Amino acid sequence: MAHLLIIENWVEGTGRLLPKAIRQLDHEYTFITRNPEHYSDKISQKIHPIFENAKHVLTCETNDIDGLIRFLKAQHQSLNFDGVLTICDYYIDTVAKVAQSLNLPQAFSSNVSSECQKHLVREAIEKKGLPNPKYVVARNWKETLKGAVDIGFPLIIKPSDLASSAFVTLVNNVDELKQAFSNLESFTHNFREQTREPIWLLEEYLTGEEVSVEACTYQGVTTIIGITDKSVTGFPYFIEDGHMFPARLKPEMAEQIESYVIEVLNAVGHDHGISHTEVKLTPKGLRIIEINPRPGGNYIAELIQQVTHIDMLSMHIDLALDKQPDFNQLKEIKGSAAIKFLVPKETGLVKSISGIESLKNDPNIVRLDIKSLVGRQLEKPIDNACYAGHVIAVDRAGNQAREFAEKALSRIKINLVNTKQSNHSAHDELLEGTE
Numbered sequence: 401m402a403h404l405l406i407i408e409n410w411v412e413g414t415g416r417l418l419p420k421a422i423r424q425l426d427h428e429y430t431f432i433t434r435n436p437e438h439y440s441d442k443i444s445q446k447i448h449p450i451f452e453n454a455k456h457v458l459t460c461e462t463n464d465i466d467g468l469i470r471f472l473k474a475q476h477q478s479l480n481f482d483g484v485l486t487i488c489d490y491y492i493d494t495v496a497k498v499a500q501s502l503n504l505p506q507a508f509s510s511n512v513s514s515e516c517q518k519h520l521v522r523e524a525i526e527k528k529g530l531p532n533p534k535y536v537v538a539r540n541w542k543e544t545l546k547g548a549v550d551i552g553f554p555l556i557i558k559p560s561d562l563a564s565s566a567f568v569t570l571v572n573n574v575d576e577l578k579q580a581f582s583n584l585e586s587f588t589h590n591f592r593e594q595t596r597e598p599i600w601l602l603e604e605y606l607t608g609e610e611v612s613v614e615a616c617t618y619q620g621v622t623t624i625i626g627i628t629d630k631s632v633t634g635f636p637y638f639i640e641d642g643h644m645f646p647a648r649l650k651p652e653m654a655e656q657i658e659s660y661v662i663e664v665l666n667a668v669g670h671d672h673g674i675s676h677t678e679v680k681l682t683p684k685g686l687r688i689i690e691i692n693p694r695p696g697g698n699y700i701a702e703l704i705q706q707v708t709h710i711d712m713l714s715m716h717i718d719l720a721l722d723k724q725p726d727f728n729q730l731k732e733i734k735g736s737a738a739i740k741f742l743v744p745k746e747t748g749l750v751k752s753i754s755g756i757e758s759l760k761n762d763p764n765i766v767r768l769d770i771k772s773l774v775g776r777q778l779e780k781p782i783d784n785a786c787y788a789g790h791v792i793a794v795d796r797a798g799n800q801a802r803e804f805a806e807k808a809l810s811r812i813k814i815n816l817v818n819t820k821q822s823n824h825s826a827h828d829e830l831l832e833g834t835e
Contacts, residue, residue, distance in 0.1 A: 483505045
């Protein structure tokens with residue numbers, strides 16, 4: 401039995417799965433957070449799994465690295481941690497620094513600080529001469545405008561340091577560019593109240609199917625677990641609304657994608673840890689969207705486990721203890737599994753939600769989770785924090801799981817009243833609800 405230190409967590413998705421995964425491996429953990437209320441469910445009042453399964457819960461300002469290290473050095477003397485990890489993007493670099501100070505193993509690459517900054521990933525890919533979209537790194541409006549002229553419209557403007565597709569925007573002209581620039585400029589702190597670096601990353605707009613490659617690197621050797629597909633909502637925001645594992649690809653295309661991703665991971669110096677790399681299959685060839693040096697969110701780990709019995713979260717835990725992950729069941733891919741998210745299409749006060757009962761006896765649905773939204777105000781969907789729920793479907797014998805999930809979710813309707821006046825914002829309360 402090992403004693404892990406978890407520094408912050410996602411509220412939903414893998415944030416709910418990780419605590420139980422640790423317990424299932426007969427380990428225990430101490431959880432440290434700056435704000436326990438961040439994980440509270442004001443509607444259901446249920447205790448979050450991160451607290452429910454913890455041996456100890458500590459409160460400390462996790463955004464103050466120096467203070468956090470001093471605090472944890474004292475705690476380590478009595479609690480004896482064996483490894484450090486998180487599942488939350490905003491604390492990956494914190495984990496790396498804490499682990500180094502405490503001389504403990506951790507779940508991430510030695511170059512993870514650079515991997516978490518999208519503009520540095522672009523520069524590393526460019527330096528190695530690998531296929532890369534046109535891009536510009538800007539630090540003010542003048543540079544942003546010049547970069548847009550150089551790339552040409554339409555283009556994507558995004559932050560370099562945010563998660564969940566937040567503020568990733570398609571712009572078609574200077575007016576839209578200025579609005580997107582201003583929106584990001586005014587967002588000076590991220591969703592965990594950390595000061596942001598004022599960087600705007602401009603990229604050429606890429607068309608084509610998008611997939612993600614799930615992989616595990618141990619002692620510098622990368623093993624591909626598989627490829628997941630992705631669907632997104634319409635413009636201008638790129639909200640992920642579904643995934644299926646494995647993606648329906650021709651074997652030669654899958655092999656090409658896997659080889660490209662391994663080259664990119666080597667280019668950025670990814671030498672340890674799980675990776676979730678998003679790739680666009682464009683008419684000009686493969687292009688990286690971004691690298692995430694942790695397990696894929698949006699319950700992708702659960703989709704993988706449904707069809708392979710490979711547990712990505714268990715691998716993440718093993719890596720935090722510097723243990724070699726077990727790949728023995730990797731070749732046993734049977735069927736497919738998919739998730740589809742309920743993304744509100746309109747704004748307004750929720751009157752009722754219908755169709756849920758019709759799904760409870762569906763043999764292809766393995767989980768149905770719809771938020772309690774009645775009486776709450778739905779805001780305009782702008783990022784992955786807008787999810788109102790999800791369904792997970794499986795096809796034990798074939799590759800139709802996505803169709804099963806989409807058909808099931810189409811039967812659920814959010815019914816609104818004709819008013820936008822409310823004291824409750826669903827977007828605010830669901831913030832970070834997808835990681």
